[in-house]
Amino acid sequence: MPKHYRPPGKKKEGNAARYITRSQAVKHLQFSLSSRGDELLLQLILVRLCILKGIFPREPKKKVKGNHHTYYHMKDVMFLKHEPLLEKFRDMRAYEKKVKKALSKKNRDLAERLLTRKPTYTLDMLIRERYPSFIDALRDLDDCLTMVHLFAALPAIERDKIDVKRIHNCRRLSHEWQAYVSRTHKLRKTFISVKGIYYQAEVEGQKITWLTPHALQQVLPDVVDYNIMLTFLEFYETLLAFVNFKLYHSINVKYPPILDPQLEALAADLYALSRYLDANSKAPALESQAASSSGSEQAEAQENGTELEESELRLAQLQHQLPSNEPGALMHLVEDAPDEDEDDEETKECKTLFKNMKFFLSREVPRESLLFAIPAFGGVVSWEGEVSPFNESDQSITHQIVDRPTQGHRFLSREYVQPQWVYDCVNARIILPVEDYLWGRVPPPHLSPFVDNEAEGYVPEYAETIRRLQAAARKEVLPMPGLGKEDLDDPQNLLAEGIISRTEAIEAAERKRKMSILEKQYHDELKMELQGVQYSSVSNANKQNSAEDMEAGEKSLSDLQQVEKDHANIEKVVMSRKKRGLLEAMKIGQEAKRARVGLLKERKKRIEPKKSE
């Protein structure tokens, strides 16, 4: 007997009314109208529908039916109940029965005829419903991209219903996405972990992170329920197709791209796509040229606007017939042409990172990943293969990516670097010195760009080196930011000027201080180098210097901090109880983090002498 007895006929209320268990939901949705029995199948349909509609089980505060049930919210179930797809599923089940009946009656003709007009469904409306605007879709693209990239690398297995066709589709979609990101230089970060390669791109202001598997044979562990995975994949495939469509149209390229069959056959899809993109986005530019000066042959070809498609095809073919070193040049031409003004600062930076560099990939390096990453930062790349744009013997190659212990024949005109160099350059946004990354050497550690060293409070050694290099590189190009020295140097002055932006001022001062320390360090080092002093003594001297600087800064900041403290106290008093609680919780978290950083440092300190022994 339940704890609180409710007389029969009285309405339920509270959690009992708001949540129902999964089997109740199945009953509620009347899956079982058509067929009694096989509960498992019905549950599968429910799970499938839930995944497609984006409805997931919840955890009620009070589990009325017991702890071992899965609960759905009543509203969600009602939402599912009004889904037209439900009807569609029923139709399909009924149709399947027809086919089965025909088959078991040995009526082969009828069965075949029925199979040709099988009812299908589309998920377009669902995508529209779940993502009302394009930004929404982009925001939720992380999982989608990871899943599609994963399935692009999986083997097709009949038993798990993983079709060859679907895998090819996933491959195509993932390449299309990569081609877009690479073409528009939207890639921002890469990180090679044991699990796979993480990428982060920034599309329309949204940071999209995804994970691609390494180019290894993927195994299919049996703990995974592939039915569920495939349902997710189904939705994601549709979503990514629509997103790609929208993105391609935004750069004036026709969406389902027409690829060079030869390239496709040789599994150089990405390259084919990038060529297609280049060719296609060049066409409008040419057209505009034609309007201004109607003289060239290509313009004539372009003038029949009605046969745009054919001419594009021809263009692609023309491009293919060009000698092997030409496409690179063509690609280069296109680089400068399109929408320069639209790009933001970062994209420009990314675009010019590998400018004027020519890469050649050896057989042993991960080709797909590098073919994606290098063009995304403005480089020209080729590889060992039949259809590659240029050969290994090309004299204009500046970098060859190798990953083998010894290199037999070497060209003096180029650098032989390990693939990690490319990724580290991309993350640091500068061209790092190649000495550490030469073939056969153990390169410096590959750091994660996703870690915010400032927030973490712990900066690895190599990150420090990279930062110094970055500062050096910036020094060459543009003067140090923060020219208004008088304002920033004197915090008191700032305080008098405007108390409102106090925190900002503090931050600025801090930044300024750090910058100046760095600058000073750099200058000192240069000086020392001139004098020919050993590095180790330099670092010691530097440490002292920086320590002094720190002290000076602390003094000037101390009264400012006092003011800040008082202000915080007043604010704390004013705050509501809940907010205060939250603040305290945050403080506890920060404390824990600081403790962790301290531990790390201490550990390192302890390890250092051991290493030196």
Place this chain on the structure above:
Amino acid sequence: MGKKAKSSRKGKKAWRANISTEDIDEYFEKSTKDALSGGSLTNVPSESLFFVDKSRDLSVKRKIEKHREKVLYCDSLLQRNSFVQPVPSSTKKKSKKRSKEVPKAKDDVQGHLKEEGVSDSGMVDIWDGKGKHTGKTKKKSKPSIIPAVEVEPPGCSFNPSFESHQDSLARAVADEMQKIYRHELGPEPVPLTVPGEVVDEEEMYFLDADNGSDDDDQNIAKEDKDGDNEHENRRDRRKEQQRAKAEVKKVEQLSKEIDSLPDIIQEIAKEDEEKQKRHLRRAVAKQERLKSRPPRLGKHKYEPAPVQVLLSEEISGSLRKLKGCSTLARDRFKSLEKRGLIVPTAKSGRQLVVICKDERSMEEEAERKIGWFLKLLFFGTGTVVAYQFLPYMGDNLMQQSVSLLHVKDPLFKRMGASRLTHFAIDDERRMKIVEMGGAEKLLNMLGAAEDDRTRKEALKALVALSPSDEATRFLHRAGAISVIRSTPNSSEDAEIEKYKLSLLNRFQDLRFDVSS
């Protein structure tokens, strides 16, 4: 006007009085009537005679409406169920309307396609803002705050920096060891059969009846009956005295409490503060929990996948030699579970059991995973590092190492032994190990060992214990010498012999009888 009575007509044939004047009378009557009522109605125009009644006649209307609204029960049944298709004849109008709408929509799409020039693919830009989405867009709350793609910590890089790698490694070890400990130290499962004697049915009745509670009741009742007046009076008096005493005490207590009011207030304040703190702690803990795992959605708990981190010897710095993870499908599936999108099942949480099936392969796998851990302990900094790296394990690390020797699996035995070797750095700790029963277990392990590696570890641990005189004496008492003597020398491993010799020398130093 009634008929006049027929009178005799004799001689009165021409009498005018007999002429009927009915019509004249009628006319007169009518005209007088009209004159009285105000004019004849036949001449009046019909507009002035009739008018349209525009005031509502509610009752009638209601009646009509009611009849119109009425639906037969059978029809209503069909209407209520949205899954039953309506009978075609009754919805002729509607269907016409729909058929008009559909081509329009088609036109829209086709026109759009023409515009875009993508008619071959059949794809449409669904976010162009043109075809307004009819269904209401519900803003759905995310089921979890965990991001869809969690970036691994920097220690999981293919070429990590030393510190971050150690950090990630330590976490992985802690997870692994926790699993092992939970398996080892957890409560033993309830045995399926209980040894014992069979209880007869007759005896069972006796067992039930042997409560003896009703005897007491009877006694009390007897006393009540037997008690005489004197007895009762005395009891009453005593009761009264007690009551008075209690009252006095109460008053005293009250006055005392009033005196200590500030203290009480302070106490309450303290309690409140504590309560608030506890609440805060709980809130923080809940937030943390939600960050790392989903709410409990079903019967089974979410089990996180092991951290993918390279072992120390696997780090080569070369991308070509990288042993990458090839089970990304599982990772994605776990991520779905972690975000609460799907319910964890028994299958997905059941990894340990699967591995346990094949002990040999498990050992290999575990060794591959934990190999560097052992190495750390061999070459590393011993206890300090272990304490630091394994903060989750608590202080009774030694106890746990000793209990590792219990385990049937030789790998864990070796691990326990090697850890004991590193703990035994001074006499106090050595004795502690002996007190915990470590020495006996090591001897047992040595006796029962089947392979050289295990023997070697056991001997090494014993050698580590032997510098303490007390411990050596204990070992001698436990019959160590015979066990050590009976240990076969290995052809490959010269170290076993070396350990054996050093142990026996030690026994000789303390003048124990070695030859026996």
